[in-house]
Each structure stands twice: as C-alpha cells, then as structure tokens.
Amino acid sequence: MIKAGIIGATGYVGAELLRLLLNHPLIEIGAISSVSFEGQEINKIYKNFLSKTDLICETMDDVIKKCDVIFTALPHGLSEGIAKKAIDSNKICIDMGADFRLTDEEEYKLWYGKDFSEPELHNQSVYGLPELNKEKIKEASLIANPGCYPTSIELGLMPLLKNSLIELKGIICDSKSGTTGAGRGLALNTHFPEENETFAPYNIGGHRHTPEIEEMLSTIAQDKVTVTFTPHLLPINRGILSTIYCNPKEEVNLEFLHKLYTDFYKNKPFVEILPIGETASIKNIRLSNNCHISLHLNHRKDQIIIISTIDNMIKGAAGQAIQNMNIILGFDETEGLNFIAPAF
Incomplete structure (x- = not known):
C-alpha cells in the first residue's frame, strides 16, 4: 500500500x-x-x-x-x-x-x-495538467499542480490552440469562482455580509493566475498567447465557470467545433463536451473531478464562446493532484475519483 x-x-x-x-x-x-x-x-x-x-x-x-x-x-x-x-x-x-x-x-x-x-x-518539475502532459507526468517525481482558474481555461481552449484555429490575441477569459478558492484565511471580501447576495470581480487586470494561463496557452499553441483574465467571486462555496471569448481565423460552425472537441477529448475521462445547444453549469460538476465544456457562437458567427466548468476544490485542486499521483504510480487515472455530481 x-x-x-x-x-x-x-x-x-x-x-x-x-x-x-x-x-x-x-x-x-x-x-x-x-x-x-x-x-x-x-x-x-x-x-x-x-x-x-x-x-x-x-x-x-x-x-x-x-x-x-x-x-x-x-x-x-x-x-x-x-x-x-x-x-x-x-x-x-x-x-x-x-x-x-x-x-x-x-x-x-x-x-x-x-x-x-x-x-x-x-x-x-512537470506541469500537472493530465490532458496535456500525461506522458511527461508518468516519468515525473515533482508535479506543479495547475491553478483552478487556469485549469478551466486551458481545457476550454486547448483543442482550438492545438489546431491553430483562433487568433492568439484578444482572448477574453471571464471566470467566476466559489469562495473556497480564496482559502481558509479570513478576508473582508469573503466575509459573509460582504459576499452574500452580490457578485463582483476582483484583482482586475492583475490576478496572479494570468502568467500561468498565458504561459501554458503559449506552450499549447507553440506561439505567444495573450489574454484578458478577470476573476469574480460568486456567493457559493465551490465551483468555477469560465466564459471564454476568442476569434476564429476562418469561419466555423458549431457542428465542426463539437466534433473537434469531442474527438480531442475522447480518451480524456474527466472532460465532457456537452451536446450542441446545452450550456455547462457548475451544478453538474460540483463535487466531481469532471470538466464540462459547452460550445457557442455569437449571432454574427464570428466569435467562439466557450463555457468551461469545474469544481475548484477537486478538478481545480485536490482531485487533479490525485489524478497526477495515479498517473505517476501507474494506477488507472480515474482511481478514487469516480464521483458523480449530485443532482441538486
């Protein structure tokens, strides 16, 4: 043992x-x-x-x-x-x-x-995003477990960047997190009267996850990627929903995007691409190691909108760490992580 x-x-x-x-x-x-x-x-x-x-x-x-x-x-x-x-x-x-x-x-x-x-x-050290670096993780003894916001954003954009389908500038990442992401330490902005019945951004234009997001997206794209990243606190305990806006290099349709994402993640046990017309929600990944992604276009069909949801405490932290451990030790990647999100 x-x-x-x-x-x-x-x-x-x-x-x-x-x-x-x-x-x-x-x-x-x-x-x-x-x-x-x-x-x-x-x-x-x-x-x-x-x-x-x-x-x-x-x-x-x-x-x-x-x-x-x-x-x-x-x-x-x-x-x-x-x-x-x-x-x-x-x-x-x-x-x-x-x-x-x-x-x-x-x-x-x-x-x-x-x-x-x-x-x-x-x-x-190896950056521990299994959907990107599984082969490197297998041989590693030191893992940098990804941040929670970066995990949701990197999984949301990886198929597009790997296939050079979007412009590398002008990407907007608008992310919302439950308050557990701020940690157990006391802070005014996570004090119940300050956080309850409100919704607000923080660290606008200067959140510390920005360089991690840009470095890993640039690694995936093999070219310099810049983003505008704005995090927000939701009056809930856990969960992240990232809405990502990016511009395609050529005209695309949802059927093409859905097949691209489904094929890309078909052997990735914790990433689920929702059917066209459905929208990813925190409720459906809460208390699981799953990432749900839904794909959308604006009304002009000249901008791709990606919704990526994870539980910040599991896929964004502890669950992903166990996933990395499983890979290093040669266990099944899903061992100890087959949780189903509660229905309500």
Whole structure:
C-alpha cells in the first residue's frame, strides 16, 4: 500500500485532499502536518472526519519520512524547500501551490515578489495538467499542480490552440469562482455580509493566475498567447465557470467545433463536451473531478464562446493532484475519483 502525506492538511485544499484520499482504495494516509494545529487531531478541527480518521497533525519532516507521495497544500513561497527535501529523499512531490507553475523566474518574481529558492528543481518539475502532459507526468517525481482558474481555461481552449484555429490575441477569459478558492484565511471580501447576495470581480487586470494561463496557452499553441483574465467571486462555496471569448481565423460552425472537441477529448475521462445547444453549469460538476465544456457562437458567427466548468476544490485542486499521483504510480487515472455530481 502506497503511503501518502499531506503538508498543509488543515487548509481547505488540504482537508479536501484528505477527504478524497481516505476513500482511495490503493492509498494509505501515512501522515499529515499543519503548523497552526501541530499535535492536534484532524477530526477535532474538521468534524466531518469524526470516526473516519484519528490522524494527528505532525511536522513536515515526519510527513516526508513516513510517506511515499508528499502533497504540499501551502501558500506560494513555502513549497520549494519542502520539495527539495522530498526529492532528495527519493519521494514523489505534488505541489498544489504556485511555486513550480511558472518556468520564467523573472515572471515569478514580478507576480509573486520573490526569486526561485531552488532553481534547479524547476528544471525537473512537470506541469500537472493530465490532458496535456500525461506522458511527461508518468516519468515525473515533482508535479506543479495547475491553478483552478487556469485549469478551466486551458481545457476550454486547448483543442482550438492545438489546431491553430483562433487568433492568439484578444482572448477574453471571464471566470467566476466559489469562495473556497480564496482559502481558509479570513478576508473582508469573503466575509459573509460582504459576499452574500452580490457578485463582483476582483484583482482586475492583475490576478496572479494570468502568467500561468498565458504561459501554458503559449506552450499549447507553440506561439505567444495573450489574454484578458478577470476573476469574480460568486456567493457559493465551490465551483468555477469560465466564459471564454476568442476569434476564429476562418469561419466555423458549431457542428465542426463539437466534433473537434469531442474527438480531442475522447480518451480524456474527466472532460465532457456537452451536446450542441446545452450550456455547462457548475451544478453538474460540483463535487466531481469532471470538466464540462459547452460550445457557442455569437449571432454574427464570428466569435467562439466557450463555457468551461469545474469544481475548484477537486478538478481545480485536490482531485487533479490525485489524478497526477495515479498517473505517476501507474494506477488507472480515474482511481478514487469516480464521483458523480449530485443532482441538486
């Protein structure tokens, strides 16, 4: 039995990862850690774990020592040193933060305000979007788990960019997320009276996921891609809906686009292309590792509109991390992830 460990187990992403891993048939939780709650039982912090696990939050070194696969569910800037210890100990490390998502150190410094502390590790890391990099992930020991917004956008645009069908400038990504995406820490904009019964953008023109989105879309297109990315907070707990606007190089129709997307994702178990005329909705992917995509044209038929929906906590974070682990370990990609979204 493979032993998995979670560093940062008491944040929202860490707790969600623990919930999913406890139901994985081929994984045993070897250890968890939390700086804020060291020495405390996880089932006292999150009551949903009562009678399910009595794991106690240990130190980061304990997790690395006891486990084969190390998940780091930490804010940016905290994972590089831990990843170095894990890799030096011949362990697999899946970083769910932002530390390894960008390959350009100057871009990272611009957006995150610090240099790479372990620059040599960045040459080893693989961007963990399975629908793009599955073969590379199989051979990797260090994974940069993608951000939630980037996952929804990259999956939405990949077939068009791979086939050079759209203009690479002027792409608009208008994304909405549930408030769990902001993390467990307290902030005014996620305080209930501020968020309830409203809907508003934030970090307009300067969200830190922008360079990740542009870098990966440029990698997919093999050419420079620029986007306008605007995130919004929805008064719900979880889920992302991205509405993506792009301009085709030549006239297209929905039948062509639908076949293109269906063929592209036919062997990708977690991406579903909805029938023409239907619209992707957060409700239908909530609590699953699925991405639903619907395809549309404007009334002039000169602009493609893509709706891409994921659960930000699962396909956008913990579920995708497990998907990456499954691929590395040679398990079926869907192992422990075959959740069906609730009907209501």
